[in-house]
Amino acid sequence: MTVAGGRMNYISLTIIALAIYLVVGFLFAIAFIAKGARSIDEVAISTPLSVRLLLIPGSVLLWPKLLLIWVRK
Amino acid sequence: MGLVSPDPFPWNNSHAPLVTDWIQIMSNAYRLVQWNKHKKVYDLTLIAFLLVYLTSFVGIGMLLFPSPEEISLPILLIRAFGTCSIILLHVILAIGPLARISSKFNPLLYNRRHLGVIFFFVALTHALLVFMFYGGFGVENPISAVLIGSYRSGGIPYEYFGFVSLLIFGVMAATSHDFWLKNLSPSFWKSMHMSVYIAYAFVIAHVVFGVIQSEKNLLYPVMISSGVVLIASLHLITGLREFRRDFRFKMSSTQSPWVEVCTVDEIEPNRAKIVQIDTNERIAIFKDGCTLSAISNVCAHQNGPLGEGKIVDGCVTCPWHGYQYNASNGQSPPPFTEKIPTYEIRIEGNRVMINPNANEPGTPVKPAEFNPIFNAKPSEYDG
Ligand code: HEM
Ligand code: FES
Numbered sequence: 001m002t003v004a005g006g007r008m009n010y011i012s013l014t015i016i017a018l019a020i021y022l023v024v025g026f027l028f029a030i031a032f033i034a035k036g037a038r039s040i041d042e043v044a045i046s047t048p049l050s051v052r053l054l055l056i057p058g059s060v061l062l063w064p065k066l067l068l069i070w071v072r073k
Numbered sequence: 074m075g076l077v078s079p080d081p082f083p084w085n086n087s088h089a090p091l092v093t094d095w096i097q098i099m100s101n102a103y104r105l106v107q108w109n110k111h112k113k114v115y116d117l118t119l120i121a122f123l124l125v126y127l128t129s130f131v132g133i134g135m136l137l138f139p140s141p142e143e144i145s146l147p148i149l150l151i152r153a154f155g156t157c158s159i160i161l162l163h164v165i166l167a168i169g170p171l172a173r174i175s176s177k178f179n180p181l182l183y184n185r186r187h188l189g190v191i192f193f194f195v196a197l198t199h200a201l202l203v204f205m206f207y208g209g210f211g212v213e214n215p216i217s218a219v220l221i222g223s224y225r226s227g228g229i230p231y232e233y234f235g236f237v238s239l240l241i242f243g244v245m246a247a248t249s250h251d252f253w254l255k256n257l258s259p260s261f262w263k264s265m266h267m268s269v270y271i272a273y274a275f276v277i278a279h280v281v282f283g284v285i286q287s288e289k290n291l292l293y294p295v296m297i298s299s300g301v302v303l304i305a306s307l308h309l310i311t312g313l314r315e316f317r318r319d320f321r322f323k324m325s326s327t328q329s330p331w332v333e334v335c336t337v338d339e340i341e342p343n344r345a346k347i348v349q350i351d352t353n354e355r356i357a358i359f360k361d362g363c364t365l366s367a368i369s370n371v372c373a374h375q376n377g378p379l380g381e382g383k384i385v386d387g388c389v390t391c392p393w394h395g396y397q398y399n400a401s402n403g404q405s406p407p408p409f410t411e412k413i414p415t416y417e418i419r420i421e422g423n424r425v426m427i428n429p430n431a432n433e434p435g436t437p438v439k440p441a442e443f444n445p446i447f448n449a450k451p452s453e454y455d456g
Contacts (some may be wrong), residue, residue, distance in 0.1 A: 037252070041252065041255065041256050044252065054249065055252055055253075057247035058244075058247040058248045058252075059242050061243065061245075061247050062244070062247075062257075065261070
């Protein structure tokens with residue numbers, strides 16, 4: 001349990017951190033699809049919701065960057 | 074010849090329009106997927122290849138190893154999707170340099186985006202099958218079974234390498250829509266392009282360490298190393314070509330930049346002669362009254378051949394859609410704002426000399442004057 005346990009904890013922590021990042025990203029993505037995408041890009045204003053759903057994976061993964069762009073607008 | 078002749082072969086345009094042009098021209102709203110006939114053929118061919126590959130891999134595997142104790146069906150599927158994704162990855166990485174070596178490969182480049190997304194889903198299926206299988210299809214927490222389990226059993230945890238590369242490919246697939254192309258910064262895209270090669274290195278490590286631990290067959294090491302050699306040499310060849318070209322260009326520009334390109338009387342009044350120095354951009358030399366000016370031959374609108382156009386109302390007019398430029402500074406007359414590169418030009422006797430180092434788009438250059446009595450065909454100026 002000494003060495004192996006230490007490594008195991010390290011890996012578990014990384015996985016938990018990753019999971020938190022993705023959950024926050026998912027919540028952000030909902031707001032981004034609803035509002036954010038349209039306020040940073042005027043082409044997205046006339047883009048239907050069905051197409052904007054396609055932006056979810058990217059928003060989940062890149063939410064810190066998008067948040068910055070959105071806040072600066 | 075008409076003043077503004079429409080482009081007879083729009084599909085034959087060797088310079089693809091800029092991506093940003095597509096976004097603006099094609100729509101004022103984003104589309105789900107931009108499909109046309111060629112792209113559909115491309116995608117259908119790709120999917121047919123996948124189906125044939127996967128079924129024959131599993132079929133042949135079951136024939137060669139009939140007893141499930143040797144290789145079970147899930148393992149065969151994991152391997153079929155794993156090898157399929159690595160083949161697709163090699164095709165993706167080879168297309169870029171191949172298209173730079175010969176334009177014959179351009180059709181492959183055409184829909185590389187769909188190829189990339191499909192590749193990601195094949196690799197994702199491989200990984201999901203691994204998680205399900207080693208998690209005993211729900212018996213154990215699959216994440217700890219795969220990612221923590223390999224540490225417990227010792228050996229190199231090659232699954233991590235696969236995991237990291239899958240993450241990188243995931244970001245690329247998720248950002249492949251036009252929206253991201255427009256809204257993420259150039260520095261993001263630059264680091265994204267670099268990280269494909271990092272991900273590629275991780276995939277190679279994943280396969281090499283995975284196979285070393287589980288297979289004694291030599292086929293895998295031979296195939297994977299030929300793949301790496303192929304990709305590396307393709308990139309080396311194109312890299313070297315471009316390096317040599319830049320070097321030659323630098324040499325010629327540190328010696329004397331001026332290059333003799335033609336004689337004054339070769340150019341018709343109000344028309345241009347198109348010249349190309351080494352492999353640089355083409356240059357159009359226009360004759361306007363008793364002056365010559367040199368500008369880029371490439372129109373800022375959709376890369377039309379300016380040198381095939383005419384001077385109309387004192388402006389160079391593109392033969393494709395009629396965009397106009399002032400020959401002495403490469404700028405469109407107000408209110409338009411297009412700019413193209415200009416070139417220094419001078420006349421020695423009857424010889425026209427050009428400095429092939431392009432100026433910034435829109436830079437004013439003093440036109441070179443010539444004496445019509447000495448420099449032009451007598452018929453041109455006898456009125
Ligand atoms: C989370 C990500 C991944 C995990 C957990 C994972 C896991 C595995 C495992 C356990 C094997 C051995 C299968 C066996 O028992 O034969 C394997 C093999 C392989 N993987 Fe992955 N992998 C991942 C991602 C990838 C990616 C992204 C690629 C390629 C782009 C890839 C390509 C391959 C290949 C070519 C093999 C060799 C096939 C074989 O063993 O016959 N894997 N992977
Ligand atoms: S390419 Fe359209 S005007 Fe020149």
